[in-house]
Amino acid sequence: MAREHVHLIGIGGTGMTALAGLLHESGCRVTGSDGALYPPTSTLLETMGLEVREGFDPQNVDPHPDLIVVGNAIARGNPELEAVLDLDMEYTSMPRLLARRFLRTRHSIVVAGTHGKTTTASMLACVLDHAGRDPGFLIGGSPLNFELPYRVGSGPAFVIEGDEYDTAFFDKGPKFMHYRPDTALIGTVEFDHADIYRDLDQVKQAFKRLVLLVPGRGLIVRHEESSITREVTADALCRVEGYGSDAGIWRADEIEETAEGTTFRVTRDGETLFSTRLVLSGMHNVRNALAVTAAAHEQGLSGDEIGAGLAAFRGVRRRLELRGVADDVRVFDDFAHHPTAIRETLTAVRRRFDGRDVWAVFEPRSWSMRRNIFQDRLPEAFEAADRTVVAGVYAADAIPDGERLDPERLVADVAGLGSRAVHLPDVEAILDHLREQVDPGAVVVVMSNGGFEGLHGRLLEALEGRAASRAQGSSPVA
Numbered sequence: 001m002a003r004e005h006v007h008l009i010g011i012g013g014t015g016m017t018a019l020a021g022l023l024h025e026s027g028c029r030v031t032g033s034d035g036a037l038y039p040p041t042s043t044l045l046e047t048m049g050l051e052v053r054e055g056f057d058p059q060n061v062d063p064h065p066d067l068i069v070v071g072n073a074i075a076r077g078n079p080e081l082e083a084v085l086d087l088d089m090e091y092t093s094m095p096r097l098l099a100r101r102f103l104r105t106r107h108s109i110v111v112a113g114t115h116g117k118t119t120t121a122s123m124l125a126c127v128l129d130h131a132g133r134d135p136g137f138l139i140g141g142s143p144l145n146f147e148l149p150y151r152v153g154s155g156p157a158f159v160i161e162g163d164e165y166d167t168a169f170f171d172k173g174p175k176f177m178h179y180r181p182d183t184a185l186i187g188t189v190e191f192d193h194a195d196i197y198r199d200l201d202q203v204k205q206a207f208k209r210l211v212l213l214v215p216g217r218g219l220i221v222r223h224e225e226s227s228i229t230r231e232v233t234a235d236a237l238c239r240v241e242g243y244g245s246d247a248g249i250w251r252a253d254e255i256e257e258t259a260e261g262t263t264f265r266v267t268r269d270g271e272t273l274f275s276t277r278l279v280l281s282g283m284h285n286v287r288n289a290l291a292v293t294a295a296a297h298e299q300g301l302s303g304d305e306i307g308a309g310l311a312a313f314r315g316v317r318r319r320l321e322l323r324g325v326a327d328d329v330r331v332f333d334d335f336a337h338h339p340t341a342i343r344e345t346l347t348a349v350r351r352r353f354d355g356r357d358v359w360a361v362f363e364p365r366s367w368s369m370r371r372n373i374f375q376d377r378l379p380e381a382f383e384a385a386d387r388t389v390v391a392g393v394y395a396a397d398a399i400p401d402g403e404r405l406d407p408e409r410l411v412a413d414v415a416g417l418g419s420r421a422v423h424l425p426d427v428e429a430i431l432d433h434l435r436e437q438v439d440p441g442a443v444v445v446v447m448s449n450g451g452f453e454g455l456h457g458r459l460l461e462a463l464e465g466r467a468a469s470r471a472q473g474s475s476p477v478a
Contacts, residue, residue: 383417
């Protein structure tokens with residue numbers, strides 16, 4: 001009997017690539033199409049050996065696949081999608097297919113919230129895996145503990161990152177509304193995705209709808225110190241367990257942050273459950289670990305199992321990932337996407353590397369960051385940095401002047417709060433500035449949700465060259 005043929009339009013997206021992997025692992029014949037593909041998804045697709053065509057063409061769905069999955073970036077007018085509609089082929093969305101094929105018979109653990117979804121989902125998958133529970137998972141990033149960001153798994157639990165972004169051209173509701181949560185982890189809820197949500201009230205409404213999906217036998221794990229999170233979970237018809245530094249039944253104390261990571265003790269209702277050490281920095285990651293602890297405890301793991309799994313967690317690529325050290329300068333990569341996330345990350349770096357100069361190099365690249373939605377909130381996000389470099393707004397010409405982030409105003413406001421700041425519009429100027437100004441011993445955090453023209457690697461090369469020139473007794477090459 002022929003294998004089911006599933007074709008993914010827009011296969012290069014992070015979630016779509018992971019879905020392709022799950023389907024491939026399940027025995028389907030998987031093909032796909034997209035525009036230009038880039039690592040890491042292009043590398044994953046090559047590893048799987050799938051037939052992926054660059055560009056969208058009606059011939060890509062001839063002969064007709066058994067099922068078409070339409071990515072949420074695919075809009076009407078796409079020639080391949082138009083052929084699917086004209087020929088009345090069977091099609092669905094990524095979230096809907098995930099729910100039907102991989103979540104229906106599992107204990108679905110949905111990790112939601114404005115911040116920390118990828119890290120928390122990766123951490124939970126690691127804890128369950130370390131305890132031998134063989135979880136299924138789909139993560140919208142690259143967890144360092146696993147070769148792949150997905151797994152079908154044979155255990156009872158399936159961990160999935162619950163994105164509040166829209167589902168598909170024919171379904172503008174949040175993706176997480178399809179994921180049938182038995183356990184929902186809801187972190188901080190804030191206004192984000194201004195291209196999808198009009199205001200904070202719309203964001204709240206989306207999360208309230210998610211809460212109503214959790215059955216009475218289920219569990220909601222919420223960030224107790226976020227007033228909006230408490231608000232959106234107030235009408236839950238299941239058990240609710242909160243976590244936080246000073247609120248909730250799950251708490252952490254005896255916290256110590258060093259260059260090697262963070263140690264802390266976890267308590268439940270005041271009773272010690274375990275002590276552990278994360279290789280990650282920052283109170284936001286301690287809170288992530290508390291949410292993971294509550295979900296893992298619900299799966300029957302002991303305190304010792306949870307603590308050991310947290311200690312084994314290595315992190316996620318592009319979430320304060322150390323890219324290298326050159327000339328005694330540490331260069332980190334961080335997926336900056338929101339003022340709160342930037343503030344938390346830089347505060348963690350400041351605490352971890354006390355006494356060192358901290359540089360923040362920021363590229364406004366996401367839909368919200370390119371606009372002036374967060375113009376007034378961004379300056380304080382950089383307060384923990386000694387030096388701030390703001391790049392030009394990505395694809396600035398596509399945004400009307402009145403809606404665009406003003407980098408010059410941003411650096412002026414950052415400077416007004418006591419940090420030295422400069423706006424340099426292009427990567428070459430930024431690279432020259434960093435090579436000349438960053439002293440040995442400093443920490444540089446490169447913050448962008450895109451490739452930033454390879455700034456991380458180019459900076460490390462430049463610093464290595466600077467060190468070599470100094471060792472030879474000559475001045476650094478400009």
